[in-house]
Amino acid sequence: MTPEFAPASSSSLPLWLVHSDSDGPLYPQATPAEAAIWGKANGFTAKAGQILVLPAADGSIKGAFFGLGPIDQARPARERYPLARAADGLPAGDWHIADAPEGVDLSLAAFSWLLSAYRFDRYKSAAPARARLVCPEGVDAGRVLAMIAGEYLARDLINTPTSDMGPDDLEAAARALAMRHGASISVIAGDDLLAQNFPMIHAVGRAGAQAPRLLDLRFPGTGPKVTLVGKGVCFDTGGLDIKPPSSMLLMKKDMGGAASAMGLSEMLARLGLTANISLRVLLPVVENAIAGNAFRPGDVLTSRKGLTVEINNTDAEGRLILADALALAEEEAPDFLVSMATLTGAARVALGPDLPPFFCDDDAIAAAIQAAGARAYDPVWRMPFWEPYENLIEPQIADLDNAPSGGFAGAITAALFLRRFAGKARHYAHFDIYGWQPAGAPARPKGGTGQAMRTLLEALPEVLK
Incomplete structure (x- = not known):
């Protein structure tokens, strides 16, 4: 369940946020003198993440200090969500930021x-009570909750096993999602994908236990055309180019692009921003499985756009299903077309799990996106969409190669492949996300995570000018 803010109440406990090197006294002037004495006696120095609970005379809790560290580390590079440590470490109850x-x-x-x-607790007993926060004065509670x-939606979808x-x-x-926000949804599944010219989605997913499909959501609203395309590989064995077991363990997350596209749509709809844009969400959804009818290395597939693709690795399947969906998207020439996908290991080698790369030809749009992310x-x-690498995705017997040999620039060649199917869009951006937090951190437990959603939410006004 999505959490809410605690209601404003005189019974909520005060929390004082304190820098360790402020010009004034270490403890806020609003704090009673006894609390300051208690803080000094217990070695509270306001280092980042330090908590000191303050006792009342009767033994109950009357408040707490929370350390922010030095002023120049109020937004420390190593900790993206510093106040999460307060939420995790304070006793259960309602709290308000007093200073x-x-x-x-x-x-x-x-x-x-x-x-x-x-917490992903679908398969666990109920979680214990936690500290709740009264929304601070001046904060847009609706935007935060959206x-x-x-x-939460993106995390739940990714964390759920196949x-x-x-x-x-x-x-x-x-x-x-569509029902919550009055959106329409149409689905093309199974052999209907062939009949309606989505041959690569069909080829990748036809060996799965459940039929491949293309989900097409349209949200009510008018304005610039924004189309999100999210990779929805619900599980990826690698196909006939099968992955080793260690590489298959996290493949429930290979639909992280679809989850992130849905999470962003949830934000936009809750904020009412879909009223002023024409939002479309396309989700090609498959299992990349192994069976007698699985697509094979060496096959040549014809895409919706008519471009032929030589299959040199069945484990490079995400770009195939995205290509058909992008080809459908570009037929409407959207103002802003975005693809989101857990696509390449090369992106992880280059930037790690926490920093997803994106590709965009327009310098102004790219600058707006990067600034919005910050x-x-x-x-x-x-x-970069590095033009000299275009020849790497052009094999001898087909228009395109889904897995160029050599192993160099894998994230770039994948992005160049996808760009071939998005050319009619006014602006196109591709996000190669990871969708997983490999080690727990404040507000980021180990497990599924959406990426680039809030970046795009923040960037859209600038991009659509």
Whole structure:
């Protein structure tokens, strides 16, 4: 369940946010003198993440200090959501921020607090009670809650194992999203994909236990055309080029692009922003499985766009299903076309799991996206559509190669491949996300995570000018 802010109440406990090197006294003037004495006696130095609970005379809790560290580390590079440590470490109950130094981003503080409450508990007993926050004065609670809802949705979808998040289940989740926000949804599945000219989605998914499909959501609204395309590989064995077991363990997350596209749509719809754009979400959904009818290395597939693709690795399947969906998207010449996919290991080698690369030809749009990521604490990093590598995706017997040999520039060649199917869009951006937090961090437990959603939410006004 998505958390809410605690109601404003005189019974909520005060939390003082304190820098360790402020010009004034270490403890806020609003803090009673006894509390300051208690802090000194217990060695509270306000280092980043330090918590000191303050006792009342009767032994109950009357408040707490939370350390922000030095002023120049109020937004430390190593900790994206610093106030999450307060939410995790304080006793259960309702809390309000009684005092915060100038320059502290209270919207980020509120978002961090709610994001830290996320737990994937579908298969566990109920979680214990946690500390709740009263929304700080001046913070747009609706925007924070909309972002939290989108983040939770994406995480839940990615974390759910394929036994409960196969193509049928992902379609059900998309239908629920559409129903919540008055969107329409159409589905093309199974052999109908061939009849309606989505041959590569069909080829990749036809060996799966559940039929491949293309989900097409349209949200009510008018304005610039924004189309999101999210890779929905519910499980990826690698196909006949089978992955080793160690590489297959996380493949429930290979629908992270679809999850992130849905999470972003949830944010936009909750904020009412879909009223002023024509939002379309295309989700090609498959299992890349092994059976007698699986597509093979060496096959040549003809895409929706008419371009032929030589299959040199069945484990490079994501770009194939995205290509058919992008070809459909570009037929409407959208103003902004975005693809989101857990696509290449090369992107992880280059930038790691926490910093997804994106590709965009327009310098102004790319700058707006990168700046938005910094403001939203959802960082991304631009990489190039490097034209000299175009020859790497052009094999001898077909128009395109889905897996160029040599292993160099894998993220770039994948992006160049996809760009061939998005050419009619006014602006195109591709995000090669990871969708997984490999080690726990404040507000980011180990497991599924959406990426680039808040970046795009923040960037859209600038991109659509």
